[in-house]
Amino acid sequence: MADGSSETKSSNQMWGGRFASGPDAIMEEINASIGFDKKLYAQDIRGSIAHATMLAHQGIISVEDKDKIVHGLDTILSEIESGVFEFSRRLEDIHMNVEARLAALIGPAAGRLHTARSRNDQVALDFRLWVKEELQRTERALTALIGAFLDRAEEHADTVMPGFTHLQTAQPVTFGHHCLAYVEMFGRDRSRVRHAIEHMDECPIGAAALAGTGFPIDRHMTAKALGFREPTRNSIDTVSDRDFALEFLSIASIAATHLSRLAEEIVIWSTPQFGFIRLSDAFSTGSSIMPQKKNPDAAELVRAKTGRINGSLIALLTVMKGLPLAYSKDMQEDKEQVFDAAESLELAIAAMTGMVRDMTVRADRMKAAAGSGYSTATDLADWLVREAGLPFRDAHHVTGRAVALAEQKGCDLADLSLADLQAINPAITDKVFDVLTVEASVASRTSFGGTAPAEVLKQIAWWRARN
Secondary structure: OOOHHHHHHHHHHHHOHHHOOOHHHHHHHHHOOHHHHHHHHHHHHHHHHHHHHHHHHOOOOOHHHHHHHHHHHHHHHHHHHHOOOOOOHHHOOHHHHHHHHHHHHHHHHHHHOOOOOOHHHHHHHHHHHHHHHHHHHHHHHHHHHHHHHHHHHHHOOOOEEEEEEOOEEEEEEEHHHHHHHHHHHHHHHHHHHHHHHHHOOEEOOOOOOOOOOOOOOOHHHHHHHOOOOEEOOOHHHHHHOOHHHHHHHHHHHHHHHHHHHHHHHHHHHOOOOOOOEEOOHHHOEOOOOOOOOOEOHHHHHHHHHHHHHHHHHHHHHHHHOOOOOOOOHHHHHHHHHHHHHHHHHHHHHHHHHHHHHHOEEOHHHHHHHHOHHHOOHHHHHHHHHHHHOOOHHHHHHHHHHHHHHHHHHOOOHHHOOHHHHHHHOOOOOHHHHHOOOHHHHHHHOOOOOOOOHHHHHHHHHHHHOOO
């Protein structure tokens, strides 16, 4: 039978050296959020100033106490921003850290600040303010990325490159048109950001713990002071809602997926086998053993960030999926996911904007590749429909025979002789050669949203008016 010292030793091993003092240390470790929610200090102080100002306006606290509170909060803001403020884990979170310091600065008047509010609506406000500001930063970053693509699209409106499906050469397109594909993608991301800001533009403060308050507060005044459209309309939903965080993470995941697709293309394009672009040393690294290597590390890291961002979305969805109304402590796990995703997304967008502006486009390599793989085969089929009157399915069959003959001869379609083509279908004339070049192919795609240089320039102008 084990003696008491063995039991004590076993207990300490179970808790581990970090938790040598037992359950109290465990509770402090799991309960404290100041290690990450101190990031909300500016929003917390801003919300408290607006709340105190409203309380004084409504006669709930004195103007004198309000002035002391505001002055104290301004002092705390300066202390935090100058790095002299001491955060305490014992005080759990940013709200209690600020409130304790306020009491030390101004005395009993600090206790009046928490009138008619709870930490539940306080954290909902702080976090919503932070996410709203982050969405605004994301909007600006996406606008800069779109602008970089518009500049490259205009520069290369008539630069011919291969268009791919299944990563196989399909039809010639212009690099400007390809750039505009990403403009559309990031434009949708920006639209989602703007919609998310509109969705979340409601002020939580005043919902209190979950039922509202009996004090005669003016929630519309506080909402206006904090830059919200209006206050939230249901106190239970207010303190239990994290849709704004989930929506941010959803937007971030979709945008990161777009960034990852672009990163993948940059990685492929910069290989010697493709050679479509070159990245400068600012966005590349060398190999530790192979001196000839130039690795597109920045693009690869952007591609990898997508996994982190997607993981954050899944993590918070999982936290929220089983929570009864209203507030539960589980929701403390929301912030780290959002903070990490926001940091990753900001960095990825900035890196990609830099790479788009930095890359050297090798138009000669693009043009050479554009004609490979019989990329003008569809142009031959279209010509047979348009000029020879063949049904498209018959034209498709004739074109397939022409491609097979070119493969047999080891040449491109444009290098087949007129006699070769007429042996397949006598309706073919020498005018067919006008459509078998890659330049003619792209120039003919004049449908709205097509790859023709003139159409590319129209779309660039449309986007510039909206960017």
